[in-house]
Amino acid sequence: MSDEVKKFFSTYGDFVKKVTSEPSLDLDALKQSLEDVESKSPIESARLMTAALGLGSETGEFVEIVKKMFLQGKPPSEENIFHMKRELGDIMWYWVTACSALDLDPFEVIKENQDKLEARYGEKFEVQRSEVRKEGDL
Numbered sequence: 001m002s003d004e005v006k007k008f009f010s011t012y013g014d015f016v017k018k019v020t021s022e023p024s025l026d027l028d029a030l031k032q033s034l035e036d037v038e039s040k041s042p043i044e045s046a047r048l049m050t051a052a053l054g055l056g057s058e059t060g061e062f063v064e065i066v067k068k069m070f071l072q073g074k075p076p077s078e079e080n081i082f083h084m085k086r087e088l089g090d091i092m093w094y095w096v097t098a099c100s101a102l103d104l105d106p107f108e109v110i111k112e113n114q115d116k117l118e119a120r121y122g123e124k125f126e127v128q129r130s131e132v133r134k135e136g137d138l
Contacts, residue, residue, distance in 0.1 A: 047101035054094035062087040 017025065023033040034045040065084050068074035099106045120137055121129050 042103045044101040044103075047097055051094045051098035051101055055091060055098065058087055058090040058094060062091065 022029040024030070034049075037043050038045050062084055065074070065080055065087065069076055069080065074080060096106055099109055116137070120133065
């Protein structure tokens with residue numbers, strides 16, 4: 001690696017550290033952040049962290065199968081469908097863990113999602129409604 005490239009990565013590494021939050025850099029600050037969240041809310045920090053990390057990784061595994069089928073010639077076989085089914089089960093497990101960590105009823109979360117999408121789209125999906133949303137429609 002050239003000295004110029006090494007200098008670039010060193011400079012960029014310094015920049016990245018400057019714009020990174022303290023709890024992302026320091027274990028004691030992270031512990032304090034977890035304690036602060038738990039003391040100020042009904043959120044169970046450890047369960048929520050488990051859910052968030054699990055949702056990200058399991059979703060990635062599901063996406064990997066889809067990517068390989070559509071972009072790399074992996075066959076849409078029963079075996080691959082079964083593999084996706086298992087990943088969806090893992091996603092559901094972490095999703096319910098997130099609901100529990102946030103003290104949310106999973107059925108209410110589903111209903112809220114349905115209400116939000118009905119308000120946005122009515123009876124039929126329209127691209128315009130997905131791209132240009134009303135104020136407050138997240």
